[in-house]
Amino acid sequence: MKDLHSINRLIEAFEELPSIGKKSATRLALSIAKDKFKALKLINAIEDVVANIKECEICGNFSEHEICDICASENRDKTLAIVENSKDIMIIEESGSYNGYYFVLTHIDDEVIQKLREIIKDKEIKEVIFAFPPSVESEARSLYIEDKLKDLNIEFTQIAQGVPTGVHFENVDVNSLAKAIKLRFKL
Numbered sequence: 008m009k010d011l012h013s014i015n016r017l018i019e020a021f022e023e024l025p026s027i028g029k030k031s032a033t034r035l036a037l038s039i040a041k042d043k044f045k046a047l048k049l050i051n052a053i054e055d056v057v058a059n060i061k062e063c064e065i066c067g068n069f070s071e072h073e074i075c076d077i078c079a080s081e082n083r084d085k086t087l088a089i090v091e092n093s094k095d096i097m098i099i100e101e102s103g104s105y106n107g108y109y110f111v112l113t114h115i116d117d118e119v120i121q122k123l124r125e126i127i128k129d130k131e132i133k134e135v136i137f138a139f140p141p142s143v144e145s146e147a148r149s150l151y152i153e154d155k156l157k158d159l160n161i162e163f164t165q166i167a168q169g170v171p172t173g174v175h176f177e178n179v180d181v182n183s184l185a186k187a188i189k190l191r192f193k194l
């Protein structure tokens with residue numbers, strides 16, 4: 008489609024999104040080109056996200072405020088689930104199997120460890136749950152963090168293996184994730 012420069016540009020933009028291949032990108036772009044109303048609705052929703060969504064200063068979850076609703080709540084359990092990304096928080100919240108706090112771990116350095124220590128003290132956390140999909144790297148990461156926090160007199164647990172090795176949360180049904188959290192075990 009040589010003379011359709013703007014549609015090609017849109018296809019390319021869609022292709023940069025996760026799990027969208029050339030075929031889906033083309034289908035989406037053509038559907039938008041066809042329906043201007045749908046297109047404007049999408050533009051509006053994207054602008055809204057760009058303008059209003061930021062990362063919570065405490066846990067790193069997506070939020071419309073400096074501090075997200077979960078971190079701001081005083082009524083959650085004194086547990087802290089360390090997850091890999093905000094999407095995992097959405098999935099766990101949806102499962103209804105957990106009512107503690109969260110922390111999104113994107114990397115590990117001294118600053119992150121310091122942040123975790125502050126959250127544990129501020130929220131009087133009694134248990135840190137490593138809610139990573141099981142893998143050798145996750146295990147190494149969990150052990151490292153545990154070592155850095157072990158003087159805080161808290162319990163460390165890991166979600167059960169109900170989550171199959173190497174499979175990401177989004178591909179795990181909500182029930183088995185709920186079970187994995189319920190059946191978490193001591194490290």
Ligand SMILES: [Zn+2]
Nearest residue numbers: 063066075078
């Ligand atoms: Zn937060």
